Amino acid sequence: MARNKYPEETIELILDVAYRLFIEQGYEHTSIQSIINRLGGLSKGAIYHHFKSKEDILTAVVDRITYESNKLLAKIRDSSDLNGREKLKMIFKESINRPVQDEIFAAAPNFHNNPKLFSSLLNDTIKEVAPNYIQPIIEQGIADGSIQTDYPQQLAEIIILVANVWMNPMTFDDTKEKLYGKIMVFKQMMQGFGLDIIDEELTDRIQELAAIYQKKK
Protein backbone atom coordinates (compact mmCIF):
# COMPACT_ATOMS: atom_id res chain seq x y z
CA MET A 1 0.00 0.00 0.00
CA ALA A 2 1.08 3.53 -0.72
CA ARG A 3 2.56 5.58 2.00
CA ASN A 4 0.06 7.72 3.88
CA LYS A 5 0.83 11.39 4.14
CA TYR A 6 -0.99 11.45 7.49
CA PRO A 7 0.28 8.48 9.48
CA GLU A 8 -2.23 9.09 12.29
CA GLU A 9 -4.87 7.82 9.89
CA THR A 10 -2.95 4.59 9.54
CA ILE A 11 -2.61 4.32 13.31
CA GLU A 12 -6.32 4.92 13.74
CA LEU A 13 -7.09 2.29 11.13
CA ILE A 14 -4.94 -0.27 12.91
CA LEU A 15 -6.60 0.56 16.21
CA ASP A 16 -10.08 0.36 14.70
CA VAL A 17 -9.44 -3.11 13.37
CA ALA A 18 -7.61 -4.30 16.48
CA TYR A 19 -10.37 -2.97 18.72
CA ARG A 20 -13.05 -4.87 16.86
CA LEU A 21 -11.08 -8.10 16.76
CA PHE A 22 -9.99 -7.90 20.39
CA ILE A 23 -13.59 -7.48 21.45
CA GLU A 24 -15.06 -10.03 19.06
CA GLN A 25 -12.48 -12.80 19.41
CA GLY A 26 -10.46 -11.84 22.45
CA TYR A 27 -6.92 -10.52 22.59
CA GLU A 28 -5.16 -13.87 22.70
CA HIS A 29 -7.16 -15.28 19.82
CA THR A 30 -6.42 -12.32 17.59
CA SER A 31 -3.21 -12.73 15.62
CA ILE A 32 -1.23 -9.88 14.13
CA GLN A 33 -1.84 -11.54 10.79
CA SER A 34 -5.60 -11.44 11.25
CA ILE A 35 -5.34 -7.72 11.94
CA ILE A 36 -3.27 -7.28 8.78
CA ASN A 37 -5.81 -9.20 6.73
CA ARG A 38 -8.47 -6.65 7.56
CA LEU A 39 -6.22 -3.68 7.01
CA GLY A 40 -6.73 -3.52 3.25
CA GLY A 41 -3.21 -3.96 1.93
CA LEU A 42 -1.20 -2.73 4.87
CA SER A 43 1.63 -4.99 5.94
CA LYS A 44 3.26 -6.42 9.01
CA GLY A 45 6.04 -3.87 8.77
CA ALA A 46 3.51 -1.06 8.96
CA ILE A 47 2.14 -2.36 12.24
CA TYR A 48 5.55 -2.82 13.78
CA HIS A 49 6.55 0.59 12.58
CA HIS A 50 3.77 2.24 14.58
CA PHE A 51 3.57 -0.17 17.51
CA LYS A 52 6.40 -1.93 19.21
CA SER A 53 4.44 -5.06 20.10
CA LYS A 54 1.04 -6.68 20.10
CA GLU A 55 0.68 -5.70 23.73
CA ASP A 56 1.45 -2.13 22.79
CA ILE A 57 -1.55 -2.23 20.49
CA LEU A 58 -3.71 -3.47 23.35
CA THR A 59 -2.56 -0.59 25.52
CA ALA A 60 -3.49 1.89 22.81
CA VAL A 61 -6.88 0.22 22.32
CA VAL A 62 -7.64 0.38 26.04
CA ASP A 63 -6.59 4.01 26.12
CA ARG A 64 -9.01 4.73 23.34
CA ILE A 65 -11.83 2.85 25.06
CA THR A 66 -11.34 4.77 28.27
CA TYR A 67 -10.58 8.16 26.75
CA GLU A 68 -14.16 9.34 26.19
CA SER A 69 -15.31 7.93 29.49
CA ASN A 70 -12.54 9.70 31.35
CA LYS A 71 -13.29 13.01 29.69
CA LEU A 72 -16.84 12.79 30.96
CA LEU A 73 -15.67 11.88 34.45
CA ALA A 74 -13.26 14.81 34.48
CA LYS A 75 -16.01 17.18 33.44
CA ILE A 76 -18.24 16.08 36.29
CA ARG A 77 -15.37 16.06 38.76
CA ASP A 78 -14.40 19.63 37.87
CA SER A 79 -17.87 21.11 37.66
CA SER A 80 -18.43 23.73 40.32
CA ASP A 81 -22.18 23.64 40.84
CA LEU A 82 -22.55 20.25 42.55
CA ASN A 83 -21.54 18.86 45.90
CA GLY A 84 -19.70 15.54 46.19
CA ARG A 85 -22.73 13.37 46.62
CA GLU A 86 -24.50 14.96 43.68
CA LYS A 87 -21.46 14.44 41.50
CA LEU A 88 -21.39 10.76 42.37
CA LYS A 89 -25.00 10.40 41.40
CA MET A 90 -24.35 12.30 38.18
CA ILE A 91 -21.54 9.92 37.31
CA PHE A 92 -23.76 6.88 37.52
CA LYS A 93 -26.40 8.58 35.47
CA GLU A 94 -24.14 9.87 32.72
CA SER A 95 -21.73 6.98 32.42
CA ILE A 96 -24.60 4.61 31.88
CA ASN A 97 -26.20 6.68 29.15
CA ARG A 98 -23.33 6.74 26.68
CA PRO A 99 -24.23 4.81 23.51
CA VAL A 100 -20.64 3.54 23.26
CA GLN A 101 -21.55 1.16 26.03
CA ASP A 102 -24.27 -0.43 23.95
CA GLU A 103 -21.83 -1.25 21.21
CA ILE A 104 -19.25 -2.76 23.49
CA PHE A 105 -21.81 -4.79 25.35
CA ALA A 106 -23.41 -6.01 22.17
CA ALA A 107 -20.15 -7.22 20.67
CA ALA A 108 -18.24 -8.56 23.63
CA PRO A 109 -18.22 -12.10 24.95
CA ASN A 110 -17.81 -12.42 28.69
CA PHE A 111 -14.58 -11.60 30.47
CA HIS A 112 -13.52 -15.20 30.90
CA ASN A 113 -12.93 -15.48 27.16
CA ASN A 114 -10.94 -12.27 27.10
CA PRO A 115 -8.81 -12.26 30.24
CA LYS A 116 -6.16 -9.87 29.00
CA LEU A 117 -8.54 -7.15 27.85
CA PHE A 118 -10.60 -7.62 30.98
CA SER A 119 -7.61 -7.34 33.25
CA SER A 120 -6.39 -4.25 31.42
CA LEU A 121 -9.75 -2.57 31.87
CA LEU A 122 -9.91 -3.68 35.50
CA ASN A 123 -6.45 -2.32 36.08
CA ASP A 124 -7.44 0.97 34.56
CA THR A 125 -10.53 1.09 36.76
CA ILE A 126 -8.51 0.63 39.93
CA LYS A 127 -5.33 2.47 39.06
CA GLU A 128 -6.74 5.37 37.05
CA VAL A 129 -10.46 5.86 37.41
CA ALA A 130 -10.75 5.35 41.17
CA PRO A 131 -7.88 7.61 42.31
CA ASN A 132 -8.15 10.31 39.63
CA TYR A 133 -11.90 10.73 39.30
CA ILE A 134 -13.90 9.06 42.07
CA GLN A 135 -11.64 9.68 45.03
CA PRO A 136 -11.40 13.46 44.46
CA ILE A 137 -15.17 13.63 44.33
CA ILE A 138 -15.47 11.71 47.58
CA GLU A 139 -12.91 14.00 49.16
CA GLN A 140 -14.92 16.97 48.05
CA GLY A 141 -17.97 15.29 49.53
CA ILE A 142 -16.17 14.93 52.85
CA ALA A 143 -15.21 18.60 52.75
CA ASP A 144 -18.68 19.85 51.87
CA GLY A 145 -20.34 17.43 54.31
CA SER A 146 -22.33 15.45 51.73
CA ILE A 147 -20.29 12.26 52.19
CA GLN A 148 -18.96 10.69 55.39
CA THR A 149 -15.99 8.32 55.41
CA ASP A 150 -12.50 8.02 56.87
CA TYR A 151 -11.24 6.10 53.83
CA PRO A 152 -11.95 7.99 50.60
CA GLN A 153 -9.42 6.00 48.58
CA GLN A 154 -10.86 2.65 49.51
CA LEU A 155 -14.46 3.79 49.24
CA ALA A 156 -13.73 5.08 45.74
CA GLU A 157 -12.28 1.72 44.75
CA ILE A 158 -15.03 -0.48 46.08
CA ILE A 159 -17.78 1.65 44.57
CA ILE A 160 -16.26 1.77 41.13
CA LEU A 161 -15.24 -1.89 41.25
CA VAL A 162 -18.75 -3.00 42.06
CA ALA A 163 -20.37 -0.58 39.63
CA ASN A 164 -18.03 -1.00 36.67
CA VAL A 165 -17.14 -4.66 37.01
CA TRP A 166 -19.68 -6.58 39.04
CA MET A 167 -22.71 -4.76 37.67
CA ASN A 168 -21.38 -4.70 34.12
CA PRO A 169 -23.64 -7.06 32.14
CA MET A 170 -20.71 -7.98 29.93
CA THR A 171 -18.50 -9.11 32.76
CA PHE A 172 -20.58 -11.88 34.21
CA ASP A 173 -23.18 -12.58 31.58
CA ASP A 174 -26.24 -11.98 33.74
CA THR A 175 -29.93 -12.35 33.01
CA LYS A 176 -32.17 -9.32 33.39
CA GLU A 177 -33.59 -10.72 36.60
CA LYS A 178 -30.24 -11.38 38.13
CA LEU A 179 -29.01 -7.92 37.22
CA TYR A 180 -32.05 -6.40 38.86
CA GLY A 181 -31.07 -8.11 42.10
CA LYS A 182 -27.53 -6.81 41.70
CA ILE A 183 -28.82 -3.28 41.38
CA MET A 184 -30.92 -3.67 44.51
CA VAL A 185 -27.96 -5.03 46.44
CA PHE A 186 -25.74 -2.25 45.10
CA LYS A 187 -28.32 0.27 46.17
CA GLN A 188 -28.36 -1.19 49.66
CA MET A 189 -24.57 -1.14 49.74
CA MET A 190 -24.51 2.54 48.80
CA GLN A 191 -27.10 3.27 51.47
CA GLY A 192 -24.89 1.46 53.94
CA PHE A 193 -22.20 3.98 53.07
CA GLY A 194 -24.71 6.76 53.66
CA LEU A 195 -25.17 7.33 49.93
CA ASP A 196 -28.78 7.10 48.87
CA ILE A 197 -28.23 7.96 45.20
CA ILE A 198 -29.57 5.06 43.15
CA ASP A 199 -33.00 5.86 41.79
CA GLU A 200 -35.41 4.24 39.34
CA GLU A 201 -34.04 6.01 36.30
CA LEU A 202 -30.72 4.31 36.86
CA THR A 203 -32.08 0.86 37.52
CA ASP A 204 -34.17 0.98 34.37
CA ARG A 205 -31.29 1.95 32.15
CA ILE A 206 -29.02 -0.78 33.49
CA GLN A 207 -31.62 -3.38 32.67
CA GLU A 208 -31.94 -1.96 29.21
CA LEU A 209 -28.24 -2.55 28.68
CA ALA A 210 -28.54 -6.11 29.88
CA ALA A 211 -31.30 -6.70 27.36
CA ILE A 212 -29.16 -5.38 24.52
CA TYR A 213 -26.30 -7.56 25.59
CA GLN A 214 -28.43 -10.67 25.71
CA LYS A 215 -29.93 -10.19 22.31
CA LYS A 216 -26.77 -11.09 20.48
CA LYS A 217 -26.68 -14.59 21.96
Place this chain on the structure above:
Amino acid sequence: MARNKYPEETIELILDVAYRLFIEQGYEHTSIQSIINRLGGLSKGAIYHHFKSKEDILTAVVDRITYESNKLLAKIRDSSDLNGREKLKMIFKESINRPVQDEIFAAAPNFHNNPKLFSSLLNDTIKEVAPNYIQPIIEQGIADGSIQTDYPQQLAEIIILVANVWMNPMTFDDTKEKLYGKIMVFKQMMQGFGLDIIDEELTDRIQELAAIYQKKK
Protein backbone atom coordinates in the same frame (compact mmCIF):
# COMPACT_ATOMS: atom_id res chain seq x y z
CA MET B 1 12.73 -41.04 32.00
CA ALA B 2 11.57 -44.46 32.95
CA ARG B 3 7.92 -45.18 33.04
CA ASN B 4 6.33 -44.57 36.41
CA LYS B 5 4.32 -47.39 37.88
CA TYR B 6 2.11 -44.80 39.57
CA PRO B 7 1.23 -42.22 36.93
CA GLU B 8 -0.59 -40.03 39.45
CA GLU B 9 2.83 -39.17 40.82
CA THR B 10 3.85 -37.92 37.41
CA ILE B 11 0.66 -35.89 37.16
CA GLU B 12 1.27 -34.38 40.56
CA LEU B 13 4.84 -33.54 39.61
CA ILE B 14 3.71 -31.77 36.47
CA LEU B 15 1.11 -29.83 38.43
CA ASP B 16 3.63 -28.91 41.13
CA VAL B 17 6.00 -27.44 38.60
CA ALA B 18 3.29 -25.76 36.55
CA TYR B 19 1.72 -24.26 39.65
CA ARG B 20 4.99 -22.69 40.74
CA LEU B 21 5.79 -21.33 37.30
CA PHE B 22 2.28 -20.02 36.66
CA ILE B 23 2.39 -18.12 39.93
CA GLU B 24 5.96 -16.90 39.62
CA GLN B 25 5.97 -15.89 35.96
CA GLY B 26 2.35 -15.89 34.93
CA TYR B 27 0.52 -18.38 32.74
CA GLU B 28 1.28 -16.74 29.41
CA HIS B 29 4.97 -16.35 30.16
CA THR B 30 5.35 -19.97 31.14
CA SER B 31 6.12 -22.18 28.16
CA ILE B 32 5.48 -25.90 28.03
CA GLN B 33 9.20 -26.24 27.46
CA SER B 34 10.04 -24.39 30.67
CA ILE B 35 7.79 -26.78 32.55
CA ILE B 36 9.55 -29.73 30.93
CA ASN B 37 12.95 -28.31 31.88
CA ARG B 38 12.05 -28.46 35.55
CA LEU B 39 10.52 -31.91 35.35
CA GLY B 40 13.80 -33.75 35.78
CA GLY B 41 13.98 -35.79 32.62
CA LEU B 42 10.34 -36.03 31.70
CA SER B 43 9.43 -35.07 28.18
CA LYS B 44 6.78 -33.30 26.19
CA GLY B 45 5.16 -36.63 25.43
CA ALA B 46 4.61 -37.19 29.13
CA ILE B 47 2.83 -33.88 29.52
CA TYR B 48 0.62 -34.35 26.50
CA HIS B 49 -0.15 -37.87 27.55
CA HIS B 50 -1.62 -36.65 30.83
CA PHE B 51 -2.99 -33.27 29.72
CA LYS B 52 -4.59 -32.42 26.46
CA SER B 53 -3.42 -28.81 26.32
CA LYS B 54 -1.63 -26.08 28.23
CA GLU B 55 -4.99 -24.67 29.21
CA ASP B 56 -5.95 -28.08 30.57
CA ILE B 57 -2.96 -27.85 32.89
CA LEU B 58 -4.15 -24.45 34.07
CA THR B 59 -7.59 -25.87 34.81
CA ALA B 60 -6.04 -28.64 36.86
CA VAL B 61 -3.81 -26.19 38.71
CA VAL B 62 -6.76 -23.96 39.54
CA ASP B 63 -8.71 -27.00 40.71
CA ARG B 64 -5.88 -27.90 43.01
CA ILE B 65 -5.63 -24.36 44.36
CA THR B 66 -9.33 -24.25 45.13
CA TYR B 67 -9.75 -27.84 46.27
CA GLU B 68 -8.62 -27.43 49.89
CA SER B 69 -10.40 -24.13 50.20
CA ASN B 70 -13.66 -25.62 48.95
CA LYS B 71 -13.41 -28.57 51.31
CA LEU B 72 -13.22 -26.15 54.20
CA LEU B 73 -16.16 -24.15 52.89
CA ALA B 74 -18.24 -27.28 52.49
CA LYS B 75 -17.46 -28.33 56.03
CA ILE B 76 -18.64 -25.03 57.43
CA ARG B 77 -21.67 -24.93 55.15
CA ASP B 78 -22.76 -28.40 56.25
CA SER B 79 -22.08 -28.06 59.95
CA SER B 80 -25.23 -28.25 62.00
CA ASP B 81 -24.38 -26.25 65.10
CA LEU B 82 -24.23 -22.74 63.62
CA ASN B 83 -26.77 -20.35 62.17
CA GLY B 84 -26.21 -18.63 58.83
CA ARG B 85 -24.63 -15.51 60.18
CA GLU B 86 -22.25 -17.48 62.40
CA LYS B 87 -21.21 -19.62 59.46
CA LEU B 88 -20.36 -16.54 57.42
CA LYS B 89 -18.20 -15.24 60.22
CA MET B 90 -16.55 -18.64 60.56
CA ILE B 91 -15.72 -18.62 56.86
CA PHE B 92 -13.84 -15.36 57.07
CA LYS B 93 -11.97 -16.54 60.10
CA GLU B 94 -10.97 -19.95 58.78
CA SER B 95 -10.29 -19.10 55.18
CA ILE B 96 -7.85 -16.45 56.23
CA ASN B 97 -5.96 -18.71 58.61
CA ARG B 98 -4.83 -21.34 56.16
CA PRO B 99 -1.04 -21.27 55.75
CA VAL B 100 -1.40 -22.07 52.05
CA GLN B 101 -2.37 -18.45 51.61
CA ASP B 102 0.99 -17.27 52.91
CA GLU B 103 2.79 -19.23 50.27
CA ILE B 104 0.66 -18.00 47.41
CA PHE B 105 0.90 -14.42 48.56
CA ALA B 106 4.65 -14.64 48.99
CA ALA B 107 5.25 -15.93 45.48
CA ALA B 108 2.71 -14.15 43.34
CA PRO B 109 3.08 -10.94 41.42
CA ASN B 110 -0.08 -8.90 41.05
CA PHE B 111 -2.99 -9.98 38.91
CA HIS B 112 -2.20 -7.65 36.06
CA ASN B 113 0.83 -9.75 35.19
CA ASN B 114 -1.18 -12.94 35.30
CA PRO B 115 -4.52 -12.21 33.65
CA LYS B 116 -5.38 -15.76 32.72
CA LEU B 117 -4.79 -17.23 36.15
CA PHE B 118 -6.55 -14.29 37.74
CA SER B 119 -9.56 -14.60 35.51
CA SER B 120 -9.75 -18.34 36.14
CA LEU B 121 -9.74 -17.78 39.89
CA LEU B 122 -12.26 -14.97 39.55
CA ASN B 123 -14.49 -17.16 37.44
CA ASP B 124 -14.27 -19.90 40.04
CA THR B 125 -15.14 -17.42 42.77
CA ILE B 126 -18.28 -16.25 41.00
CA LYS B 127 -19.41 -19.44 39.30
CA GLU B 128 -18.50 -22.00 41.98
CA VAL B 129 -17.77 -20.52 45.37
CA ALA B 130 -20.58 -17.98 45.50
CA PRO B 131 -23.49 -20.23 44.41
CA ASN B 132 -22.31 -23.50 45.98
CA TYR B 133 -20.98 -22.35 49.32
CA ILE B 134 -21.89 -18.77 50.22
CA GLN B 135 -25.40 -18.58 48.82
CA PRO B 136 -26.65 -21.71 50.66
CA ILE B 137 -25.34 -20.26 53.89
CA ILE B 138 -27.11 -16.98 53.27
CA GLU B 139 -30.29 -18.86 52.46
CA GLN B 140 -29.98 -20.73 55.71
CA GLY B 141 -29.46 -17.38 57.42
CA ILE B 142 -32.67 -16.10 55.88
CA ALA B 143 -34.51 -19.19 57.06
CA ASP B 144 -33.16 -19.06 60.61
CA GLY B 145 -33.60 -15.30 60.82
CA SER B 146 -29.93 -14.41 61.26
CA ILE B 147 -29.59 -12.76 57.82
CA GLN B 148 -32.04 -10.47 56.02
CA THR B 149 -32.03 -10.04 52.25
CA ASP B 150 -34.27 -10.54 49.24
CA TYR B 151 -31.33 -11.38 46.97
CA PRO B 152 -29.21 -14.20 48.44
CA GLN B 153 -27.52 -14.98 45.12
CA GLN B 154 -26.35 -11.43 44.53
CA LEU B 155 -25.42 -10.86 48.14
CA ALA B 156 -23.29 -13.99 48.06
CA GLU B 157 -21.50 -12.76 44.97
CA ILE B 158 -20.75 -9.28 46.13
CA ILE B 159 -19.47 -10.42 49.50
CA ILE B 160 -17.16 -13.05 48.13
CA LEU B 161 -16.02 -10.81 45.29
CA VAL B 162 -15.04 -8.04 47.65
CA ALA B 163 -13.50 -10.39 50.20
CA ASN B 164 -11.63 -12.72 47.86
CA VAL B 165 -10.66 -10.31 45.13
CA TRP B 166 -10.66 -6.73 46.30
CA MET B 167 -9.27 -7.47 49.76
CA ASN B 168 -6.79 -10.00 48.49
CA PRO B 169 -3.38 -8.37 48.95
CA MET B 170 -2.09 -10.19 45.91
CA THR B 171 -4.72 -8.84 43.58
CA PHE B 172 -4.01 -5.16 43.85
CA ASP B 173 -0.64 -4.97 45.52
CA ASP B 174 -1.67 -2.90 48.55
CA THR B 175 0.35 -1.45 51.39
CA LYS B 176 -0.51 -2.43 54.95
CA GLU B 177 -2.11 0.94 55.54
CA LYS B 178 -4.24 0.79 52.45
CA LEU B 179 -5.38 -2.72 53.28
CA TYR B 180 -6.40 -1.58 56.74
CA GLY B 181 -8.68 0.97 55.16
CA LYS B 182 -10.12 -1.71 52.90
CA ILE B 183 -10.95 -3.85 55.90
CA MET B 184 -12.69 -0.94 57.58
CA VAL B 185 -14.71 -0.19 54.47
CA PHE B 186 -15.55 -3.87 54.06
CA LYS B 187 -16.67 -3.97 57.67
CA GLN B 188 -18.94 -1.01 57.06
CA MET B 189 -20.30 -2.63 53.92
CA MET B 190 -21.13 -5.79 55.83
CA GLN B 191 -22.81 -3.74 58.53
CA GLY B 192 -24.82 -2.06 55.81
CA PHE B 193 -26.10 -5.51 54.91
CA GLY B 194 -26.95 -6.06 58.57
CA LEU B 195 -23.95 -8.33 59.08
CA ASP B 196 -21.75 -7.16 61.90
CA ILE B 197 -19.25 -10.01 61.77
CA ILE B 198 -15.82 -8.50 61.20
CA ASP B 199 -13.86 -8.30 64.43
CA GLU B 200 -10.30 -7.42 65.42
CA GLU B 201 -8.97 -10.93 65.10
CA LEU B 202 -9.80 -10.87 61.40
CA THR B 203 -8.41 -7.42 60.71
CA ASP B 204 -5.11 -8.33 62.37
CA ARG B 205 -4.65 -11.47 60.33
CA ILE B 206 -5.35 -9.78 57.02
CA GLN B 207 -2.67 -7.22 57.74
CA GLU B 208 -0.27 -10.01 58.60
CA LEU B 209 -0.83 -11.47 55.13
CA ALA B 210 -0.19 -8.12 53.53
CA ALA B 211 3.12 -7.86 55.38
CA ILE B 212 4.20 -11.29 54.14
CA TYR B 213 3.29 -10.36 50.63
CA GLN B 214 5.24 -7.15 50.73
CA LYS B 215 8.41 -8.69 52.08
CA LYS B 216 9.28 -10.37 48.84
CA LYS B 217 9.59 -7.09 46.99
Place this chain on the structure above:
DNA sequence: CAATACATACCAACATGCGGTATTAAAAGG
Protein backbone atom coordinates in the same frame (compact mmCIF):
# COMPACT_ATOMS: atom_id res chain seq x y z
C1' DC C 1 -0.71 -59.36 24.08
C1' DA C 2 -3.14 -55.18 25.00
C1' DA C 3 -3.07 -51.00 27.23
C1' DT C 4 -0.44 -47.51 29.01
C1' DA C 5 3.60 -44.27 30.10
C1' DC C 6 6.48 -42.15 28.21
C1' DA C 7 10.31 -40.40 24.28
C1' DT C 8 11.52 -38.33 19.85
C1' DA C 9 10.96 -36.02 15.78
C1' DC C 10 8.45 -32.90 13.66
C1' DC C 11 4.93 -29.12 12.14
C1' DA C 12 2.28 -24.98 11.52
C1' DA C 13 1.28 -20.68 13.56
C1' DC C 14 2.83 -17.05 15.81
C1' DA C 15 5.15 -12.53 17.39
C1' DT C 16 8.87 -10.06 16.24
C1' DG C 17 13.23 -8.38 13.73
C1' DC C 18 15.33 -6.47 9.87
C1' DG C 19 17.27 -4.98 5.36
C1' DG C 20 15.54 -2.49 1.91
C1' DT C 21 12.61 1.06 -0.77
C1' DA C 22 9.60 4.74 -1.73
C1' DT C 23 7.80 9.06 -0.18
C1' DT C 24 7.77 13.21 2.30
C1' DA C 25 9.57 17.19 4.75
C1' DA C 26 13.38 20.19 5.77
C1' DA C 27 17.56 22.43 4.72
C1' DA C 28 20.91 24.23 1.67
C1' DG C 29 22.32 26.47 -2.36
C1' DG C 30 21.72 29.25 -6.21
Place this chain on the structure above:
DNA sequence: CCTTTTAATACCGCATGTTGGTATGTATTG
Protein backbone atom coordinates in the same frame (compact mmCIF):
# COMPACT_ATOMS: atom_id res chain seq x y z
C1' DC D 1 11.71 31.93 -4.73
C1' DC D 2 12.98 27.74 -6.87
C1' DT D 3 15.83 23.76 -7.10
C1' DT D 4 18.77 20.40 -5.18
C1' DT D 5 20.31 17.78 -1.43
C1' DT D 6 19.72 15.47 2.87
C1' DA D 7 17.56 13.17 6.21
C1' DA D 8 13.60 11.32 8.34
C1' DT D 9 9.79 8.49 8.03
C1' DA D 10 6.08 5.12 6.13
C1' DC D 11 5.88 0.95 4.66
C1' DC D 12 7.15 -3.81 2.51
C1' DG D 13 7.79 -8.70 3.04
C1' DC D 14 10.70 -12.31 4.09
C1' DA D 15 13.78 -14.35 7.83
C1' DT D 16 13.99 -16.06 12.49
C1' DG D 17 13.26 -18.17 16.70
C1' DT D 18 9.81 -19.81 19.79
C1' DT D 19 5.61 -21.70 20.79
C1' DG D 20 1.72 -25.14 21.49
C1' DG D 21 0.53 -29.24 19.59
C1' DT D 22 0.81 -33.91 16.92
C1' DA D 23 2.31 -38.35 14.99
C1' DT D 24 4.72 -42.14 15.79
C1' DG D 25 7.77 -45.11 18.02
C1' DT D 26 9.30 -47.91 22.20
C1' DA D 27 9.53 -49.83 26.52
C1' DT D 28 6.91 -51.30 30.58
C1' DT D 29 3.06 -52.97 33.02
C1' DG D 30 -0.72 -56.12 34.02
